[in-house]
Amino acid sequence: MNYELIIPDSLWRDEELRSxxxxxxALPALARLYGKGRRNVSTPTHLTDLIxxxxxxxxxxxxxxxxxxxxxxxxxxxxxxxxxxxxxxDRDRLTVxxxxxxxxxxxxxxxxxxALNTLFAEDRxxxxxxxxxxxxxxxxxxxxxxxxxxxVALGGxxxxxxxxxxxxxxxxxxxxxxxxxxxxxxxxxxxxxxxxPMINSVWLWGGGVFDPTMPIxxxxxxxxxxxxxxxxxxxxxxxxxxxxxxDLPNQDAIVVLDQLSFDAIYGNAYEWxxxxxxxxxxxxxxxxxxxxxGQVTQLTLTFPSSASQVKVTRRDLYRFWQSAALPF
Numbered sequence: 001m002n003y004e005l006i007i008p009d010s011l012w013r014d015e016e017l018r019s020x021x022x023x024x025x026a027l028p029a030l031a032r033l034y035g036k037g038r039r040n041v042s043t044p045t046h047l048t049d050l051i052x053x054x055x056x057x058x059x060x061x062x063x064x065x066x067x068x069x070x071x072x073x074x075x076x077x078x079x080x081x082x083x084x085x086x087x088x089x090d091r092d093r094l095t096v097x098x099x100x101x102x103x104x105x106x107x108x109x110x111x112x113x114x115a116l117n118t119l120f121a122e123d124r125x126x127x128x129x130x131x132x133x134x135x136x137x138x139x140x141x142x143x144x145x146x147x148x149x150x151x152v153a154l155g156g157x158x159x160x161x162x163x164x165x166x167x168x169x170x171x172x173x174x175x176x177x178x179x180x181x182x183x184x185x186x187x188x189x190x191x192x193x194x195x196x197p198m199i200n201s202v203w204l205w206g207g208g209v210f211d212p213t214m215p216i217x218x219x220x221x222x223x224x225x226x227x228x229x230x231x232x233x234x235x236x237x238x239x240x241x242x243x244x245x246x247d248l249p250n251q252d253a254i255v256v257l258d259q260l261s262f263d264a265i266y267g268n269a270y271e272w273x274x275x276x277x278x279x280x281x282x283x284x285x286x287x288x289x290x291x292x293x294g295q296v297t298q299l300t301l302t303f304p305s306s307a308s309q310v311k312v313t314r315r316d317l318y319r320f321w322q323s324a325a326l327p328f
Contacts, residue, residue, distance in 0.1 A: 002252045004300040005283065006226075008047045009264035011305045011328055012272065013155065021269050022328055025276060029284035033291075033301060035325035036317050037310035044307040047258065048149055051223070051230050054254065061208025062149070063136060065232040070130035072212060075138065081206040082127060082137035083150055084109065086197040087179070093157035098150060101266065102197040104132045108187050112199060119181050120174075134228065135202060143167055147205040151227075155265040163204065171204070178202055222249060226256035245286035257283065291317060303327045 012018045052058060057065070063079040086102050087094045109129035116127045126138040145165035153161040163171045179201045182188060188198040223234040225241030242248065242255060257279060263272035290296045291314050302309045308327050 001248075001250065001296050002298045002300070003248060003287070003296060004254045004302060005287075006047065006050060006254065006256045006302045006304065007260065007279070008256075008258050008304050009260040010303040011264075012269070013264055014267070017269075018328070021273070022326075025273055025326070027276060027280045027284065027326060028324070029280055029288040030301075031324035031326050032317065033284060033288055033299065033312050034310050034327050036319050036322050037299075037301070037312035038316065040309045040311075042307045042309070045304045046149060046152055047226065047256065047304055048151060048229050050302070050304050051226065051233050051256075054221075054223075055233055057233055058208070062206030062229055062232075064208040064210040066134060066206075066228060067130070067136055067210050068212070069228070069232045070134060071128060071136070074128070074136075074210060074212065075126075076211050077209065078139045078142045078207060079210045080137045080139065080147070080204045081150070082135045082202040082204055083133060084112070084135060084199045085150070085201050085203045086199060087158055087201050088197075094159065096150075096153045096156055096158050096161070096203065097197070097266075098154050098203070099133045100262065102199070104199060106132045108132070108191075108199070109135065111187050112182060112185060115181060115185055116178060116202075119177065137202075137204065139207075142207070142209070143171060145171060145207075147207055149205050150203045151261075153203065153205075155267070158201075175201065175204065222251060222253045224253060224255045226258060230256055244282040245290065288317075301327070 012021045048062060063081045066081070067074055067079055083098065084104060086097045088097055106129070109132045113127045113129040113135060117125070120127075124140045128136045128138075130136060143163075143165070145163040145168055147163050148161040162168070162175070182202075183198065183200050188200065191198055221237060222239055223230060223237050224239045226238075231238045248255070259275045259279065260272055262268075263275060287296060287299055291299060291312060294314060297313065299312045300309065301312070306327055310327075
């Protein structure tokens with residue numbers, strides 16, 4: 001059996017604190033797997049880009065992929081994801097925060113979207129709240145802009161990730177109108193009174209042309225776990241997340257282990273370290289034992305944020321000239 005584990009956010013995002021956060025983090029099984037294996041180094045990437053590459057898809061056009069899952073009978077045309085976010089005012093920036101930092105009901109989402117559709121009716125913009133947290137925007141035409149994926153912007157400064165291109169200023173104005181409309185909405189007044197984060201912006205990203213008559217080609221490799229984007233990309237090949245190595249199927253598989261992501265994005269250092277320990281106990285140590293026993297032919301560990309990958313076989317474990325090492 002050949003398994004690939006994809007582990008996003010393996011690097012602590014604050015480079016100045018990284019060595020301190022990683023200090024004395026004991027992961028002996030991972031250290032042996034990573035240290036003894038055959039390493040490849042590429043350029044840093046994100047989970048969406050990596051999965052798209054594995055499946056031969058475009059990582060830019062996420063909206064049509066997830067729309068085909070959420071609203072398969074939606075109108076053809078150019079669609080963007082327009083996901084609800086909370087912009088937190090920090091000392092010198094607006095920090096982009098998403099789920100699960102806040103929760104939102106379908107009723108709230110529908111109410112917000114109705115207000116936006118009224119506001120932009122003359123522009124022929126159509127907003128849809130397919131789920132409480134997955135919103136879409138249909139535009140009359142492709143704006144030919146470069147948008148930043150939400151998972152890239154989360155935890156970052158909004159102004160560093162605004163749309164780029166010839167008509168960018170127009171869309172910056174659109175975003176500003178959206179923010180003003182949401183900020184003054186009665187639903188946000190109610191949320192604020194309850195001490196809940198306000199939904200004060202949407203994040204536009206993942207644009208592409210949706211054609212409901214074009215099915216997504218299925219993958220021939222099972223993909224376990226990951227967010228709804230991974231699920232939409234994989235189509236029928238997608239399976240729910242696995243809890244431990246003992247749950248792996250008797251077939252080649254790709255497993256997304258994104259337990260580190262939330263705490264990396266929101267700066268929870270203690271919890272991030274604890275998640276590493278859980279991965280060691282539930283995945284790395286058991287897989288090391290399975291490799292030794294010949295139950296796994298090859299294990300691939302892929303770390304998108306550090307642009308590193310290691311392939312390990314049973315034979316590799318006995319390369320005495322290579323020392324144990326961690327991927328951070």
